[in-house]
Amino acid sequence: MISLDMLIALQSPAGVALLAELATADVSDANTLRLLSELRKHHPVDIAAAALETTRLRLKGREKFGAAAERMFFTREALEQATDSRVSRERFGWLSHDDQEQIVDLGCGIGGDSWVMAQLAGHVLGIDRDPLRLAMARVNVPAAQFMQADLARSLPFSAAFYDRTIAFFDPARRTSGRSGGSGGQSDRRVFSVKDYVPSLDVVRGWPFRRILVKLSPGVDLAELDAYGGALDFISLNGDLKEATLSLGMGETGRHAIVIRSSADSTVSVTRFSRTLVAPDPPVSEPRGYLYEPDAAVIRAGLVQDLAISLDASLIDPTIAYLTADTQIATPLARSWTIEAWLPFNLKKLRAYLRERNVGRVTVKKRGSPLTPEELIAKLHLPNDGDERVIVLTRVRGNPAIIICQPL
Numbered sequence: 131m132i133s134l135d136m137l138i139a140l141q142s143p144a145g146v147a148l149l150a151e152l153a154t155a156d157v158s159d160a161n162t163l164r165l166l167s168e169l170r171k172h173h174p175v176d177i178a179a180a181a182l183e184t185t186r187l188r189l190k191g192r193e194k195f196g197a198a199a200e201r202m203f204f205t206r207e208a209l210e211q212a213t214d215s216r217v218s219r220e221r222f223g224w225l226s227h228d229d230q231e232q233i234v235d236l237g238c239g240i241g242g243d244s245w246v247m248a249q250l251a252g253h254v255l256g257i258d259r260d261p262l263r264l265a266m267a268r269v270n271v272p273a274a275q276f277m278q279a280d281l282a283r284s285l286p287f288s289a290a291f292y293d294r295t296i297a298f299f300d301p302a303r304r305t306s307g308r309s310g311g312s313g314g315q316s317d318r319r320v321f322s323v324k325d326y327v328p329s330l331d332v333v334r335g336w337p338f339r340r341i342l343v344k345l346s347p348g349v350d351l352a353e354l355d356a357y358g359g360a361l362d363f364i365s366l367n368g369d370l371k372e373a374t375l376s377l378g379m380g381e382t383g384r385h386a387i388v389i390r391s392s393a394d395s396t397v398s399v400t401r402f403s404r405t406l407v408a409p410d411p412p413v414s415e416p417r418g419y420l421y422e423p424d425a426a427v428i429r430a431g432l433v434q435d436l437a438i439s440l441d442a443s444l445i446d447p448t449i450a451y452l453t454a455d456t457q458i459a460t461p462l463a464r465s466w467t468i469e470a471w472l473p474f475n476l477k478k479l480r481a482y483l484r485e486r487n488v489g490r491v492t493v494k495k496r497g498s499p500l501t502p503e504e505l506i507a508k509l510h511l512p513n514d515g516d517e518r519v520i521v522l523t524r525v526r527g528n529p530a531i532i533i534c535q536p537l
Contacts, residue, residue, distance in 0.1 A: 131205075132180045132183060132184065132203075132205060132262070133180075133262070134261060134262050134265055136176060136177060136180040137180075137203060137262065137265055137266065137269075139177050139180075140177070140180060140181060140184060140203070141269065144173075145177070145181070148169075148173060148177070148178075148181045149181055149184060149185060152181055152182065152185040153185060153188075153200065155185075157182060157185050157186055157189070162182070165182065166178055166179065166182065169181070169182070183206075184203060184204070187204040187205075187206060187209055188200055188201075188202065188204070190209060191204055191209055191212075193214070194209070194212055194213070194214045194215055194242070195212075195215050195242070195245070196215065196395075198215075198245070202240070202266075202269070202270045203240065203266040203269055203270060204240055204266065205240070205262070205263065205266070208239050208240040208242075208263055208266070209240070211239065212239065212240065212242035212243075213242055213243055213344070213371075213372065214366055214371065215242070215245070215246055216366060216389055216391055216397055217364050217366055217371050217372065217389065218242065218243050218246040218247075219246055219250075219397075220364065220387060220389055220399050221342070221362075221364070221374055222243075222246055222247055222250050222251070222298075223250070225247065225250040225251040225296075226250070226251070226252075231251060231252055231253070231294070231296070232251065232252060232253035232254070232255065232294060232295050232296070233247050233251050233253070233254055233255075233295065233296045233297070233298060234254075234255045234256075234257065234295055234296075234297050234298070234338075235247060235254060235255070235256040235257065235274075235298050235300070236257050236281055236297055236298065236299045236300065237257070237258060237281060237299060237300040237301055237302065238256030238257060238258045238263075238264075238267055238276065238300070239258060239260075239263050239267065239300070240263050240266040240267050240270055241256055241266065241267030241268075241270040241271040241274065241276070242270075243298060243300065244256045244267060244270075244271045244274045244276075245270060245271045245274075247274070247298070248271050248273040248274045249273075253275075254271070254273070254274040254275070255274065255275050255276070255277065256271070256274055256275070256276040256277075257276070257277055257278070257279050257281065257285075258276070258278065258279075259278065259279065259280050259281070261278060264276050264277075264278055281299075281301075281328050281332065282327075282328040282332065285336070289337075292336070292337045292338050292339070293339060294339070295338055295339070296338060296339065296340045296341075296342070297336060297338040297340070297341045297342070298341075298342045298343075298344070299333060299336075299341060299342070299343045299344070300343075300344045301326035301327060301328060301329075301330065301332075301343070301344075302326065302327040303319060303320055303326055303327075303346055304318060304319055304320065304327075319346075321346065321348065321349075321350065322350065322353060323345070323349060323350070323353050323354070324353070330343065330345075330357070333357075333377065338378065339378055340376070340377070340378040340379050341376075341377045341378055342374055342375070342376055342377075343374065343375040343376075343377070344372055344373075344374060345372065345373040345374065345375055346372070346373065347363060347370045347371065347372055347373050347429060349373055354375065357375065357377065358377065358382070359375055359376050359377040359378075359381060359382065360375070360376045360379075360381035360382055360383055360384070360385065361373060361374070361375055361376075361383075361384045361385070361430075362374045362376070362384075362385045362386075362387050362430075363384070363385070363386050363387070363425075363426040363429040363430045364387045364389065364426060365386070365387070365388050365389065365424050365425050365426035366389045366391065367389070367390060367391055368424060368425060368464075369425065370425035370426055370429055373429075383403060383404060384403075384404070384430040384431055384432070385401060385402065385403045385430060386401070386402040386403075386424065386426035386427045386429070386430040386432055386462070387399065387400075387401050387402075387426060388400045388401075388402065388424050388426050388427070388461050388462055390461055398461065400461045400462060402426075402427060402430075402432055402435070402436070402462055403432075404432060404435050409438070410434060411434055411437035411438055411442065411443055411444055411452075412443045412444070413443060413444045413445070413446065413447055413526060414443035414444075414445070414453060415445070415453075415471070415525055415526070416445055416453045416468050416471045416525065416530075416532050417443070417453045417454060417455050417468070418453075418454065418455045418456070418457070418467070418468060419453065419454050419455075419456070419457045419465050419466065419467060419468060420445075420451060420452070420453055420465065420466050420468050420521065420532060420534055421436075421440060421442060421451065421452035421453070421454065421463040421464070421465045422450075422451060422463055422464045422465070422494070423436050423450055423452065423462060423463045424461070424462050424463060424464075427462050427463070428450045433450045433452070436452065436460075436462055436463060437452050440452060440454055440458050440460065440463070441454060441456070441458075442454035445523065445524070445525050445526070445530075445532075446497065446523070446524045446525060446526060446527060448497065448524075449496055449497045449523055449524055450496060451496060451521070451523055451532075453468070464537075466519055466534035466535060466536075466537065467534060467535040468532060468533070468534055469518070469533045469534060469535055470482065470532075470533045471525070471530060471531065471532040471533065472530065472531055472533075473525075473528060473529065473530055473531075474498075474522075474528075474529035474530055474531055475531075476508055476509075479509070479520075479531055479533075480509055480510070482533065483509065483511065483518065486516060486518075487515045487516055488511065488515050488516045488517065488518050489511050489512040489513060489514045489515025489516065489517075490511070490514075490515065490516070490517040490518075491506065491509065491511065491517065491518050491519070491520045492517070492518075492519045492520070492536065493505050493506060493519075493520045493521075493522065494519065494520070494521045494522070495521070495522040495523065496521075496522075496523050497522075497523050497524040498522035498523060498524070498529065500522055502522075505520065505522065517536045518533055518534065518535070518536065519533070519534040519535070519536055519537075520532075520533060520534075521533075521534065
């Protein structure tokens with residue numbers, strides 16, 4: 131655990147040199163004892179341990195912040211909670227360096243979102259209750275300003291400040307959260323917006339002209355009805371990352387934002403919304419192709435809208451799989467060629483795979499109690515052979531197996 135004193139020591143000339151040395155060292159778990167024994171010959175024990183932890187967190191931080199993570203400071207928990215910069219850039223992409231426009235990052239933590247905002251907006255102010263995270267934020271985002279305050283209490287701003295400021299609110303979603311409350315030793319996730327720290331209700335007393343709120347992607351949608359606004363569900367490379375509630379600009383509805391990032395760091399973004407009241411798509415047995423909608427599309431409740439846009443059918447009214455006669459490339463869903471399908475029957479599935487010399491399967495499931503691991507164990511496949519994608523699901527309410535060609 132890094133303390134304020136350790137953070138200060140790591141910013142000294144000796145600390146900077148130590149971190150530079152570790153940047154090229156083997157910091158794997160297997161090398162921990164040897165490395166710490168060597169470091170302790172020249173550095174205090176706590177500083178050596180803090181430097182090693184910082185180096186490891188910087189390596190992990192590259193997943194979210196790229197090369198910038200090499201100079202940033204993190205706590206392990208703060209890094210886990212930090213927004214991936216690719217998601218943050220999409221969320222704040224509309225900001226500009228307008229001299230009259232400023233944004234306040236409420237619950238800024240180590241400054242991950244502030245770092246992106248400072249690159250896009252003219253003025254950024256970060257606020258947090260935790261002194262260690264604030265100290266890290268000041269190092270991580272020198273272009274922003276930071277102040278300590280408890281968000282559960284009245285904010286120290288004038289009316290003029292509220293009038294020209296956009297607020298981004300990132301409440302803690304753990305009981306030991308940093309933005310308000312009493313702290314304590316327990317650390318568990320909370321799911322109701324009333325249990326956030328501080329509660330989401332605090333936004334009702336903030337007269338900012340626009341407020342964005344970072345929410346858990348699993349937020350109870352019924353709890354948000356009383357707040358109004360627009361709700362974006364954001365995924366990155368197929369993984370649902372977060373929900374963002376937007377208040378104060380007259381926006382409504384739910385939207386899916388699908389971000390794809392390639393190996394060469396190229397980022398593409400697709401926004402999908404309900405624009406018309408479309409008829410419910412038909413329900414049919416599997417046809418030529420199977421579509422699996424992106425997690426953001428599913429969470430935003432836009433599966434039926436996607437079906438209409440793809441001229442596809444649902445295979446079951448309660449299952450988020452679509453089927454169509456033609457294959458249309460879309461970032462909003464993955465698709466496979468359907469080879470065959472059958473009512474759920476393990477004996478017939480084994481025979482089908484054996485006849486086709488299938489030795490490797492990728493199992494997907496939706497609406498089936500059987501886990502992929504359980505199915506693979508029951509198939510008794512050989513160690514080699516062709517590959518298939520097996521989908522455990524329901525078709526028109528009945529358990530079924532869909533066999534697809536791999537991508």
